């Protein structure tokens with residue numbers, strides 16, 4: 668049901684979540700990640716975000732996962748890269764210089780598929796998932812990446828005023844799913860002047876999450 672919803676959205680080009688511009692919070696806070704060139708950045712539920720172009724231009728190796736093969740074909744066309752495509756069970760890898768995108772369900776991905784991860788960039792991923800699976804997703808990311816440093820962007824609004832994505836993920840929920848493994852630093856929390864999808868009071872919150880010393 669969940670997969671079908673997203674695949675239909677890509678099929679009908681109903682991709683209002685996709686922006687032609689680099690996410691301003693990524694540009695503002697990328698240096699906070701302090702990543703050397705050739706670091707491996709995991710972009711879960713990546714779609715064809717132009718933030719991947721940004722990360723590649725910063726010399727990062729990008730690893731992503733996305734349900735829609737159509738999105739990933741478009742991503743490689745827009746990057747002007749010809750991927751090598753290989754099947755690995757339930758997943759298909761699209762690879763080119765500096766990038767590997769896994770097409771399939773994020774929950775089918777294992778740490779072996781990803782290899783080492785230096786940082787995670789989550790924009791439009793946690794907030795794309797319903798409450799019932801967000802904790803499972805968060806624990807899965809921790810397992811996949813061994814709790815790699817993470818830049819997380821969420822939106823916050825009164826969920827009772829609308830249903831559907833992007834879901835509101837308030838600070839208390841971020842803390843409850845991530846505080847065990849991470850030290851959480853809210854870099855910013857800014858009101859959206861236009862609100863979000865008809866809800867007038869909404870904000871965007873950016874978190875820098877560093878692995879806790881164990």
Ligand SMILES: C[S@@+](CC[C@H](N)C(=O)[O-])C[C@H]1O[C@@H](n2cnc3c(N)ncnc32)[C@H](O)[C@@H]1O
Nearest residue numbers: 673684712713714716733734772773790791795
């Ligand atoms: C809100 S969009 C955000 C895409 C991208 N992060 C961006 O910022 O443009 C959510 C994306 O997650 C993908 N997706 C949803 N559930 C997924 C899953 N279980 N595994 C992999 N990708 C998934 C959808 O196809 C969609 O492209």
